Amino acid sequence: MVKKRIYLNAFDMNCAGHQSPGLWSHPDDRSSTYKDAEYWTHTAQVLEKGCFDAIFLADVLGTYDVYQGSRDPAVRQGAQVPVNDPAFVVPIMAQVTKHLGFGLTASTSYEHPYTFARRMSTLDHLTKGRIGWNVVTSYLNSAALNIGLDKQISHDNRYDIADEYMDVVYKLWEASWEDDAVIVDKVKGIYTDPSKVHDIEHDGSYYKVPGAHLCEPSPQRTPVIFQAGASSRGRKFAVRHAELVFIGATTMESAKKTVQDFREEAIRAGRKPEEIKILTLITPIVAPTQEEAEAKYDDYKKYASYEGALSLVGGWTGLNLDELDPKEKIQYVNNDAIQSALKSYTEFTVEEVAEFVGVGGLGPVIVGSPTTVANSLEEWVEVTGVDGFNIAYAITPGTFEDFVEYVIPILQERGLVRKSYEEGTFRKNLFGNDYLNEHHPARQHRNSRLPV
Amino acid sequence: MVKKRIYLNAFDMNCAGHQSPGLWSHPDDRSSTYKDAEYWTHTAQVLEKGCFDAIFLADVLGTYDVYQGSRDPAVRQGAQVPVNDPAFVVPIMAQVTKHLGFGLTASTSYEHPYTFARRMSTLDHLTKGRIGWNVVTSYLNSAALNIGLDKQISHDNRYDIADEYMDVVYKLWEASWEDDAVIVDKVKGIYTDPSKVHDIEHDGSYYKVPGAHLCEPSPQRTPVIFQAGASSRGRKFAVRHAELVFIGATTMESAKKTVQDFREEAIRAGRKPEEIKILTLITPIVAPTQEEAEAKYDDYKKYASYEGALSLVGGWTGLNLDELDPKEKIQYVNNDAIQSALKSYTEFTVEEVAEFVGVGGLGPVIVGSPTTVANSLEEWVEVTGVDGFNIAYAITPGTFEDFVEYVIPILQERGLVRKSYEEGTFRKNLFGNDYLNEHHPARQHRNSRLPV
Numbered sequence: 001m002v003k004k005r006i007y008l009n010a011f012d013m014n015c016a017g018h019q020s021p022g023l024w025s026h027p028d029d030r031s032s033t034y035k036d037a038e039y040w041t042h043t044a045q046v047l048e049k050g051c052f053d054a055i056f057l058a059d060v061l062g063t064y065d066v067y068q069g070s071r072d073p074a075v076r077q078g079a080q081v082p083v084n085d086p087a088f089v090v091p092i093m094a095q096v097t098k099h100l101g102f103g104l105t106a107s108t109s110y111e112h113p114y115t116f117a118r119r120m121s122t123l124d125h126l127t128k129g130r131i132g133w134n135v136v137t138s139y140l141n142s143a144a145l146n147i148g149l150d151k152q153i154s155h156d157n158r159y160d161i162a163d164e165y166m167d168v169v170y171k172l173w174e175a176s177w178e179d180d181a182v183i184v185d186k187v188k189g190i191y192t193d194p195s196k197v198h199d200i201e202h203d204g205s206y207y208k209v210p211g212a213h214l215c216e217p218s219p220q221r222t223p224v225i226f227q228a229g230a231s232s233r234g235r236k237f238a239v240r241h242a243e244l245v246f247i248g249a250t251t252m253e254s255a256k257k258t259v260q261d262f263r264e265e266a267i268r269a270g271r272k273p274e275e276i277k278i279l280t281l282i283t284p285i286v287a288p289t290q291e292e293a294e295a296k297y298d299d300y301k302k303y304a305s306y307e308g309a310l311s312l313v314g315g316w317t318g319l320n321l322d323e324l325d326p327k328e329k330i331q332y333v334n335n336d337a338i339q340s341a342l343k344s345y346t347e348f349t350v351e352e353v354a355e356f357v358g359v360g361g362l363g364p365v366i367v368g369s370p371t372t373v374a375n376s377l378e379e380w381v382e383v384t385g386v387d388g389f390n391i392a393y394a395i396t397p398g399t400f401e402d403f404v405e406y407v408i409p410i411l412q413e414r415g416l417v418r419k420s421y422e423e424g425t426f427r428k429n430l431f432g433n434d435y436l437n438e439h440h441p442a443r444q445h446r447n448s449r450l451p452v
Numbered sequence: 453m454v455k456k457r458i459y460l461n462a463f464d465m466n467c468a469g470h471q472s473p474g475l476w477s478h479p480d481d482r483s484s485t486y487k488d489a490e491y492w493t494h495t496a497q498v499l500e501k502g503c504f505d506a507i508f509l510a511d512v513l514g515t516y517d518v519y520q521g522s523r524d525p526a527v528r529q530g531a532q533v534p535v536n537d538p539a540f541v542v543p544i545m546a547q548v549t550k551h552l553g554f555g556l557t558a559s560t561s562y563e564h565p566y567t568f569a570r571r572m573s574t575l576d577h578l579t580k581g582r583i584g585w586n587v588v589t590s591y592l593n594s595a596a597l598n599i600g601l602d603k604q605i606s607h608d609n610r611y612d613i614a615d616e617y618m619d620v621v622y623k624l625w626e627a628s629w630e631d632d633a634v635i636v637d638k639v640k641g642i643y644t645d646p647s648k649v650h651d652i653e654h655d656g657s658y659y660k661v662p663g664a665h666l667c668e669p670s671p672q673r674t675p676v677i678f679q680a681g682a683s684s685r686g687r688k689f690a691v692r693h694a695e696l697v698f699i700g701a702t703t704m705e706s707a708k709k710t711v712q713d714f715r716e717e718a719i720r721a722g723r724k725p726e727e728i729k730i731l732t733l734i735t736p737i738v739a740p741t742q743e744e745a746e747a748k749y750d751d752y753k754k755y756a757s758y759e760g761a762l763s764l765v766g767g768w769t770g771l772n773l774d775e776l777d778p779k780e781k782i783q784y785v786n787n788d789a790i791q792s793a794l795k796s797y798t799e800f801t802v803e804e805v806a807e808f809v810g811v812g813g814l815g816p817v818i819v820g821s822p823t824t825v826a827n828s829l830e831e832w833v834e835v836t837g838v839d840g841f842n843i844a845y846a847i848t849p850g851t852f853e854d855f856v857e858y859v860i861p862i863l864q865e866r867g868l869v870r871k872s873y874e875e876g877t878f879r880k881n882l883f884g885n886d887y888l889n890e891h892h893p894a895r896q897h898r899n900s901r902l903p904v
Contacts, residue, residue, distance in 0.1 A: 026638075119539075125487040192533070197527055215534050
């Protein structure tokens with residue numbers, strides 16, 4: 001049996017700490033320099049050295065204020081606040097790399113699709129086809145309030161709006177400008193053939209966009225679509241649109257079930273299994289020997305923040321765990337709209353959840369020597385059927401540096417990770433083609449409007 | 453009398469042609485490579501070599517569709533379409549320069565102030581305090597339609613909304629996070645002191661933003677405010693907010709009157725004359741000798757596009773000049789809401805306007821030897837009272853390269869342009885201080901809420 005290539009994303013965010021609340025206080029952590037271009041150029045170069053497929057940038061537009069009914073614990077612990085816009089570090093990283101892909105989180109709830117489509121086309125041009133978009137609908141009530149809503153739009157309705165949002169941006173990206181519309185004919189003095197630029201005439205329930213896209217076709221047209229929806233409505237959205245899917249399972253058993261369910265639903269939705277790569281969140285802690293790795297983990301745990309962890313959990317689940325006794329076990333509430341992270345925490349005590357989240361956030365930690373970690377990743381792939389990993393940091397860039405130095409060479413030796421990149425766009429590196437395939441909904445829009 | 457320093461901006465846009473429609477077809481023009489990072493890194497480096505204060509990036513979110521009642525002429529001639537988002541080239545240029553400022557055009561009509569404030573704070577962080585914001589309210593009906601409006605919001609109402617928009621972003625930038633809120637105390641494990649992060653509690657006619665800013669204070673807090681409003685309502689807005697003002701006068705006489713009127717109105721509004729720099733648009737065409745410069749201008753004129761020029765004029769004035777005979781003189785319509793550019797064209801024929809706009813757009817062209825151009829700029833400053841120039845290109849980067857090679861050394865020799873930059877933020881280089889001064893409306897918000 002030919003071994004499957006393991007896809008690797010680095011998971012980061014334009015803030016301190018990200019998935020390891022409190023570890024910004026570790027002497028070796030540089031995440032509090034997120035404001036500086038130097039942090040991003042260095043990290044991108046480390047990842048490209050390790051042949052990572054992409055760096056995936058999470059984002060929130062609000063503050064975690066469920067725990068203790070206040071944002072103060074999150075602010076005090078720097079738990080994803082302050083948080084800068086992730087989009088602007090992409091062109092900076094693109095300038096010092098040639099192949100690394102970029103997965104940018106952006107919400108369908110807070111920007112009009114017409115202006116958003118231009119942002120992504122611009123980034124796809126500037127990165128020469130290396131942009132991906134992690135589609136989120138936003139879950140923090142605090143964000144909704146600050147853009148003038150009385151409260152967050154309901155969960156399922158957010159996805160209905162998002163489905164139409166996708167239709168609008170797909171039409172702009174795929175069905176507005178023909179491939180040969182822009183000719184820049186200096187002799188005839190024709191920049192663009194106007195007969196090859198088409199109005200999209202979108203007139204829907206939530207959006208009206210009569211006109212044409214503002215940008216000429218970019219290398220990938222539609223960015224690589226990332227999605228992490230885990231509720232049943234979110235999964236329905238993901239199987240329709242996504243090319244890369246992120247899951248956050250705490251155990252191999254739960255990851256395996258999630259992968260199986262997802263693949264079955266994707267097939268029912270008319271997608272082919274190989275068209276969607278599923279990556280699971282993991283935080284590797286690696287050192288030359290097992291003992292050193294375990295000592296490193298013990299050291300990291302000292303810096304993890306209890307209230308920072310429970311602040312994040314509050315935002316993810318909607319539950320204020322300050323109302324429970326730290327030794328009390330969490331009960332699962334069968335509410336599909338609540339972030340599915342909650343399922344993972346059922347039957348654990350508040351203290352155990354805080355410890356689990358304190359290093360590695362939503363995902364598990366793998367601790368060990370280079371060979372142990374490589375073996376463990378290989379086992380995860382074999383047992384669960386995931387296509388790869390979304391690598392979070394305990395400290396940054398240390399976790400990424402360690403992984404690239406110690407684990408990548410072993411995975412490369414085993415033929416599981418590339419030793420060099422192919423040329424071309426991000427999608428081409430993932431799937432072999434620059435554009436989405438013909439039966440993806442984005443290309444369906446294209447086929448219905450443009451000559452093929 | 454000590455000579456006044458001349459302030460210099462380069463005027464560009466994330467598209468081909470910009471203010472010289474059709475000149476993308478000149479063999480030496482590279483504006484059709486606007487999609488590539490290399491165009492921007494090269495241009496930025498040329499400008500920094502010439503000690504320019506800033507590069508100013510124009511923008512539109514629509515297509516020019518008034519001329520001939522169609523967007524086709526603009527599309528065919530590449531007249532500011534296709535057009536990419538200007539914001540993403542800023543971090544790219546910042547990475548290859550140390551001092552150049554960036555004036556980014558962004559509209560108050562199409563993005564919520566809460567998310568926009570984060571974008572600008574992020575850019576101010578990444579550029580280490582070199583961001584400026586050219587505040588526009590958007591004038592193209594085609595843009596309004598595509599974000600779902602039935603028609604453009606009326607001119608004066610757009611400015612009312614913009615005034616409140618400014619209040620919201622000022623509160624977020626100036627009055628939400630105290631200077632010493634973020635302490636990153638690794639020993640105590642405190643990232644931010646929550647008692648120093650304040651909700652802005654904005655509850656206005658157009659916006660409700662109860663919460664705090666998402667970003668920690670950036671080097672300048674509020675970006676340097678650029679404005680180009682020329683109508684009476686626009687000027688009222690500019691004298692209240694602006695630090696750099698752009699005018700587009702076709703003659704020294706009209707520039708002088710505009711400067712005088714503006715300064716008087718600014719004083720009445722409580723601003724000090726030296727707090728607002730006024731720059732006028734100009735396109736310099738320079739070569740080692742007068743004859744060579746004139747030959748260069750004649751050559752450029754051959755590539756100017758008649759229908760491209762009239763497409764731009766259609767957008768700027770709201771008038772479809774295709775309805776007039778090319779030899780007919782344009783009559784001034786006394787409609788304050790129509791772009792004031794129209795005033796300049798009154799009493800010229802359609803053909804003359806097309807020729808004027810064809811090279812240099814809204815502003816005049818200065819053609820000559822290095823000394824002639826330097827003398828002419830000096831005369832403009834003396835006669836009109838402007839503080840400097842917004843330099844547009846006929847071809848790019850050629851016009852900028854010529855100016856830096858031939859004219860800058862003469863201006864430096866005369867003590868009118870710096871020979872090197874001072875250290876510090878964009879505002880510090882312009883005005884000597886990182887933050888807005890205490891009586892600017894932005895700082896008034898600060899003073900009312902934070903300890904001073």
